[in-house]
Amino acid sequence: MIQRRNFTPAVYTAFVLAALVTVLPFTCKAASDDGSTLYYSANALYNQKLYALAVGEYKVFMEKHPEHAKIKDAHYGLALCYFSLGKHAEAEPELKTVIEYGTLGNTNQLHLMLGQCQLKLNKAAEAEESFTVVTSAAEPGPFAPIALAGLAETQFRQKKWDATVKTTDRIVASEPSQTMLIRGLYQGGYARHQMKKYKEAIPVLEKLLETKAAESLKLQTSFILAECCRETGDLEKAAKNYAAAIELEGSKHEVLYRLGFVRFMQKDYPGAVSALEQSLKVKPNSSFAANARIYIARALIKQKEYAKTIELLKPAEGAEEPNDETSLWLARAYTFQKNPVQAAKVLSSALERYPESKLSRELKFDLANAQIANSNFKPAGDLLSTLLNDPKWEQKTDATRLYAVCLHKTGDYTKSLAMADNFLRSAKNDSSIPDITFLKAENLYLLEKLDQALPVYKSFISKHPSHSNVDSATLRMAQVHYRKNQWSKALSLATPLAEKKPSGKVFSDLEFLIGDCMFRMEKWDEAIASLTAFLTKHPSGDPRIDTALVELGVAEVRKGNSEKAMTHFSKLVENHAKSPHCAVAYAELGRINYEAGENEPARAALEKCLELFPEGAQVPKATYYLGWIALKEKNDAEALKQFQALVTAHPGHKLSSDASLQLGLLQLGAKKYVEAKATLKAFLTKNPKHAEAVAATYTLGVASARSGDKNTAVAQFRQVATKHPKSEYADRALYELAWCYKEMKNKNEATKAYESLLENYPTSKLTTRVRVELAELTFDAKDYEKVIAELETTLEDLKDKNLREQTLYRLGTAYFNKGVFAKSAKTFEDLIAEFENSKLIVSATYQAGESRLKLGETEAARGHFLAVTKLKPDADIMESSLMRLGETESLTKRWEEASGSYGAFLKKFPKSKWITRARFGYAFALEKQGKHEDALAEYRKVLAGNKKDELSVRSQFQIGECLFALKKYDDAIKELVRVTVNYGDKEWSAKALLETGRILETKGEKAMAIDQFRKVVEKYPDHNVAVVAKQRIDALRRNK
Structure with a gap:
């Protein structure tokens, strides 16, 4: 659409007051004073039209005689002088003063003069008030016409269009002079145009054209009249007046542009092109140039001259990219030329450069259509979605239809279905209803909503029997029955459809579907025959070959033909690596090879199954057999991982129960005690009479003990020891039972368990360990002599490194507690030398230091305490060791090292009970260093x-x-x-x-x-x- 023009109104200020000569008195016989002389002298000068001289006299008089009786008259004379000189700024305040006096001159004349001054000073609002005094006076006298003209001018300048209309109507009705009539008609017509009262403006402007107005004003009037006619829809009259206004000075290009627009609206496309091209010729870079080109392009498109349109709108090489509207029509020209690729480029570029354009909606819609034509459905759908969410977009139905198609093409069938339903609800008698009905059915089918899809397909076939998609709908119905395991119904539709021999890629599914139905009905021989025939006919390229192969393999497995099955499965994974059916093939290949003792090919197939199908239904089987392969190869960590994955992810699977026993045993070996406990407990609950139930019970006890559940552990160990005393786990159960009691602080029961083991299982491999641990119980009773005697004896023949390590530590501790420091020091130092990676190394080293310190061997003691600090012990031992290190460094006069040790102690243990002692040691070491x-x-x-x-x-x-x-x-x-x-x-x-x-x-x-x-x-x-x-x-x- 063309924009309404905002005209700059023509302002006329040339009207003047006529016959307003005022003669002032210039003699006074009674006056003899100097003031009177000055006053009358000024009057005389005024009367002589020596206004500048008169001004000087009046000012001297007013300055020297401010209290003179003629002072007010002097202000009146000064006002007249200023007005006559055209000094409106100086005249205005004087006139206001005289008007306030209210005793001098003619009030109407004074207000008229004041209004004139204010109008000259661009004080239109104040001038309006001044002129209104005259026009509203009971007897305005000869000043009325000029006052009305002045009032109209002030209102016109203030854009008070309604008031302007009323005042100019009074002027026109008052039989004014030709000049005032012309001005009044112009102002009245213009004001009505601005008020959008175009119909009322037209006769006023037409009357103005009948006057003897200046040619330039007539051109302006014709232009405004043309605008009013265009706005009222009288395009013929608008075109006539635009043509009359072509020579309007400075606006020829615009008049031609608007004439071209009107001709475009009249569908006079050649005329539109002619006028618009002339406009561009007059002023190629005007503000209308871009729109002119647009309308030329649109007119050319209407004439199907697409190449000319593109030539006109397409930017030259290296030129600036076109604006948004130009881009829109250039793209449409490409679209009409059947070049959607180029159209999309133009539209995409425009949207990037003008994201906030008023035409952004049209650009997006056109771009969506171009992208659809280019099969770029995702970006097209995104654009349509944006438009559908835009309340200002009106073409909702069309956008909904296209969006449904885009969503379907990009696989978003749920949203596509919703859009299809929206379209079908809103569209009435739309030619696309059959297409969208079929699309709805397709969405339902692809969303697995088969029961809902079936009646839609039936309805589609019934209502649109000649539609090109009827055979496709019939095939879909067959597939629905097939998907619902209704093999007979599927065959009843597929067989006659196949007899029609429909063409198209989609119908290549028919032969396979028939063979597949037989497979589903477990008619293995028939299935093998049909599927083999299908593969013979389709050796490659058909998307159903992989399914046919896997079904052939399964059918052969069901018939017990493993070698034939492997042939089909191998062919499937070799030639159709991306097929989902490879999961079954790999799993079956793995199982068959495992059962044949071929671990490597079995593992390769099973791992491939998990790699390619981590979420597939064959994962439990593949995981299970991988676990057994790992067990056979004694790779416990890998076996645990596989059985854990199976039991965790598929607890209800038929292989899960068997896997859980192995998992529990492996979890215990991996020190995952809590997990092992839960696994084994579940296993025993499900399999209480299993051949490995005793082993599971013992292992459950161990897992419970290690996880801190001593009560459960005691129960399990007692069950093994009492109910299965001859099992291989009985002695171990008693040993573990003793440990549970020790950790429960029940030393009596622990002793009983140890003694029961030594009594009932004297040849057990655990007897040496049991004697050592019995000695620990004796140690706790502080019978150090007995402990020393038992441990010295045990140590003589002890070969178990772990037990030897513990025995040395216990023996050293017993020596220390007994006060035999030389032996305690040597024992701890033996442990340190023999077990340098021992978990007891920190404690043993510290105790060795304490022992040497007790012997007064400060140098050796210091070495042990220093070693402890480098072993990064826990906080308690670090605290004691660091303190001892500082003390022994002081005793050996290593003052610098001592200050370092004490200083470190103060930083690490600011709340230690030895903090004061450390601080004193620190201070003393500093003092000894001279600090x-x-x-x-x-x-x-x-x-x-x-x-x-x-x-x-x-x-x-x-x-x-x-x-x-x-x-x-x-x-x-x-x-x-x-x-x-x-x-x-x-x-x-x-x-x-x-x-x-x-x-x-x-x-x-x-x-x-x-x-x-x-x-x-x-x-x-x-x-x-x-x-x-x-x-x-x-x-x-x-x-x-």
Whole structure:
């Protein structure tokens, strides 16, 4: 459609006030003052039309005599001067002032002048008010016509179209001058056009054309009249007036464009092309150029001149891509030319460049049709779906039909069915109803909704017996019966249809269907004969060959012909590797080969079955036989994996029960105790009298014990030991029973189980282990001498590495607890040397360190504690080992290593019960390295605990020592005094007093130092510090 033009109205400001000469008084006989002289002088100048000079006089008068009696008259004169000079901005306020006085001049004249000024100043709203005063006055006098013209102008400028119409109607009715009539008709006609009152505008504009208006105005009027005629549907008159307006200055290209549009609407396509081409010739790049080309193209398409259309719209090489509308019509030209590929390219490009275009819906719909023509159903469907969800798209029925087809072609039969139903509900007498009815039936069939599909096919055949898809529908009905296992009904439809010998690929299914029905009816000989005949006729290329082969193989299996069956199955997997029937073929090939003892080909076939058909019905069989192959090859992990997969994924399968027993045994071997427990429990529930029930019961006990379910384990082991004492599992059941009781803290029952085993099964391989573990029970009773005696004896002939390892550890622990540290150290060190990867290595190494430390062998002890820290033990042992390491490094005067160990301890165990002890050790090691400031900080952290223990008093003393070393003698003395004051510890008070003397001595205060040393001797005569104090006294006296 063509857009309605927004005209810029012609504004005329040339109308003027006529006969508005006002003469002002210029003499006053009574006036003798200077003010009056100035006033009348100004009046005189005004009357002489020396307006500029008069302005000067009035201003001087008003400035010098603001209170003069003639001041108001002066404002009146000044207003007239400004108006006469055309200084409307200066005249406006003066006129307003004079009007406010209300005593000077003619009110109508003053408002008319004010309106003129305001109109000149583009104050249309204010001018409207001023002119309205005159036009609404009871007696406007000679000012009425000009005021009406002025009022119409102000309303016109403000686009008050309704008011403009009313005012211009008054002007026209008032028998105005020719000039005012022409202006009034133009404004009235234009205003009606803008109000879309086209029918009312037409006679007004036609009357204007009858006047002696200027040629340029007539051209403008003809154009507006043409627009009104077009809008009212009078295309013939519109074309006539457009033709009359062709020479409209600056708009010729537009007039021609609109003329071309009207001719297009009149279906005068050659005329439309002529006018539009002239428009382009006048101004090739105008704002109408693109639309002109569009309508030329549309006119050409109407004339079936598609090549010319494409030539017109197709961009030149390297030129900018066409816009959205151009693209739309270019694509349609390609479509009419039967070139959907090119049409799709154009439309796709346009949608990419103009995604928000108003034409996007049309572009999408056309692109969908092009894509359908190109068999690109998925993108076509996506476009149609978007349009169907767009409330502004009107062609819903057509889009629904096409969308149903696209969905069907892309395999989305559910949605296609819904769309087909929507179409059939909404379409009335549509020619596509038969096609969509058949499509609906096809969707139902392909969705496996066979019972629903059958009546739709029947209805389709009944209502549209001559439709091209009737035979296809008949075939589908046969297939429905076939799918419903109604072999006889399927044959009753397929046989007569086959006799018609229908052509087409879809009907190649008929011969196979007939043979397949016989197979389904288990008529093996007939099935073999029919399927063999089918394969003879279709040796390759037919999609049913694979099914025929698998059915032949199965039929031969049913007849007991394994070799023939293998031939068919092998041919199937070799020539039809992607067929779903290969699952059966591979599974049967695997089974047949396994039963023949051919493990490798059996495994290859079964693994191929799982690889290609991981979700297929043959998975249980393939998995089961793979499990047995793995068992035969002693690959327990693989066997477990296969049996687990079978039992988990297919618990109800006939092979699952047998697989579950093997799975339970394998799970136990893999230490999957919880899983083994559940599996074996289920097996025993289903198979209580199975030949392997005892083994399963024992294994269930083991799995229960290992999973923490001691009560269930005890029950199972007791059942084996009491009900099956002669089984090979009886001694093991008693051993496991003892362990259960030990873990349940029932040492008496555990002892009984051990003793029962030793008594009833003296030749069992478990007796040595049982004796060791009995010794553990004795150990728990703290009878270390007995433990040592039993374990020393056992150790002599013990060859089992695991038991030897445990025995060494127990023996070392017994030595340690007994206080025999030399033996405990050696025993633990033997364990370390013999079992360097032992799980007990951390504990054994730590105990070896403790043993050496007890013996005072700090160097050896340190080596063990260091080794523990490198073994990354658990937190408790790490805590103890790190503490011991710091202590032994201090004892061996490795101060730097000690500070590192203590520092690590402080970071890792900030809440340890030994934290204060570690901090003191850290501080002391720092002090020994000469890091007195750092040591001071750590000692003070010890004191922050506000305790009165040995570490606190020692820290207080060491603070004094550090300050002494730092030569902060006075501070050192103060801290040493606190040793006695805060703690009162005799030992450290004595040392603190001695150190105070040493500090004074160092400071050179010998007398005070001697006094301090004397106090040490007097206060602590029996302490070793007294000896040192005496020595210092003697030395100081000698030095005097």
